[in-house]
Amino acid sequence: PKDRAAAKARAAQLLKARGAVLVAHYYVDGDLQDLALETGGCVSDSLEMARFGRDHAAQTLVVAGVRFMGETAKILSPEKTVLMPDLDATCSLDLGCPAEDFAAFCDQHPDRKVVVYANTSAAVKARADWMVTSSCALDIVGHLHAQGQKILWAPDRHLGRYIQEQTGADMLLWNGACIVHDEFKGLELQMLREQHPDALILVHPESPRSVVEQADVVGSTSALIKAVVEGTQQRYIVATDNGILHRMRQLAPGKELIEAPTAGNGATCKSCAHCPWMAMNALTNLIEVLETGANAIQVPEPTRAQAQACIERMLDFTA
Ligand code: 13P
Numbered sequence: 677p678k679d680r681a682a683a684k685a686r687a688a689q690l691l692k693a694r695g696a697v698l699v700a701h702y703y704v705d706g707d708l709q710d711l712a713l714e715t716g717g718c719v720s721d722s723l724e725m726a727r728f729g730r731d732h733a734a735q736t737l738v739v740a741g742v743r744f745m746g747e748t749a750k751i752l753s754p755e756k757t758v759l760m761p762d763l764d765a766t767c768s769l770d771l772g773c774p775a776e777d778f779a780a781f782c783d784q785h786p787d788r789k790v791v792v793y794a795n796t797s798a799a800v801k802a803r804a805d806w807m808v809t810s811s812c813a814l815d816i817v818g819h820l821h822a823q824g825q826k827i828l829w830a831p832d833r834h835l836g837r838y839i840q841e842q843t844g845a846d847m848l849l850w851n852g853a854c855i856v857h858d859e860f861k862g863l864e865l866q867m868l869r870e871q872h873p874d875a876l877i878l879v880h881p882e883s884p885r886s887v888v889e890q891a892d893v894v895g896s897t898s899a900l901i902k903a904v905v906e907g908t909q910q911r912y913i914v915a916t917d918n919g920i921l922h923r924m925r926q927l928a929p930g931k932e933l934i935e936a937p938t939a940g941n942g943a944t945c946k947s948c949a950h951c952p953w954m955a956m957n958a959l960t961n962l963i964e965v966l967e968t969g970a971n972a973i974q975v976p977e978p979t980r981a982q983a984q985a986c987i988e989r990m991l992d993f994t995a
């Protein structure tokens with residue numbers, strides 16, 4: 677803990693010296709989340725990370741999260757320097773949706789509006805009409821559906837199916853999944869609920885249907901945190917990456933948080949419910965990039981400008 681405190685102080689000093697601000701996601705290491713808040717940065721869901729990075733006056737953004745989050749920041753603010761602790765921090769949804777295959781899929785369905793999840797590469801976003809995150813996907817697809825639009829959706833099949841069921845929109849789905857949320861188990865969750873009938877069930881919509889259909893609250897990471905803070909219940913079962921528990925514990929210290937089961941035997945497998953790419957962010961590599969200026973995100977034109985349009989459409993819609 678002494679070393680950690682020293683490392684945090686060093687990182688804070690370097691952020692200040694570089695005029696940089698730290699933009700962190702709720703799934704990264706708790707020290708990084710705390711550091712972001714203590715130094716005037718933010719910790720939030722992916723929609724608010726995008727907005728915060730775009731609106732902040734700092735000329736250097738350090739994004740502690742996964743690659744698409746850094747790319748989104750750079751796409752929105754090409755004049756800023758965007759650094760990431762590890763440029764190899766990717767996402768199974770991004771990996772599972774290569775730009776060339778995706779473009780071919782879009783070409784086969786020119787009558788559909790192309791709506792992509794934030795968890796995609798800049799090249800995939802460049803081919804899309806809209807980008808959405810889990811916090812605004814329902815509203816945006818509902819809006820397009822009300823206009824009579826048919827949708828091509830990528831890449832998360834669970835989130836796509838959930839939106840389709842909720843809105844009734846005509847949606848063609850790409851077959852991608854998050855390796856973390858895909859592991860939550862419906863049957864084991866049902867058994868856990870029976871043990872804790874008083875608990876509120878909180879589920880991120882990247883989870884399978886068998887898990888989502890048992891939820892009291894389905895929502896983005898920010899929405900799940902809000903549900904714990906505002907909920908009157910004492911006990912919560914949480915079906916999302918366990919990095920989120922750090923902030924939940926800080927904001928709702930008296931409440932009992934139980935991780936939803938990821939293993940077939942009903943036990944909770946810590947290593948399953950934590951994103952290996954989010955876990956690549958640490959104080960050590962943060963300090964390294966702040967010292968060296970390495971790991972700057974680049975998004976070449978015209979891909980950047982094309983991707984910017986679909987992200988800004990979402991930010992304007994949700995403003
Ligand atoms: P949120 O937008 O809900 O923070 O989700 C991002 C993510 O990667 C979830 O796995």
Ligand code: SF4
Pocket residue numbers: 742766767768769795854855856857882917951952953954
């Ligand atoms: Fe991607 Fe899942 Fe990791 Fe989120 S938790 S970054 S969706 S692999």
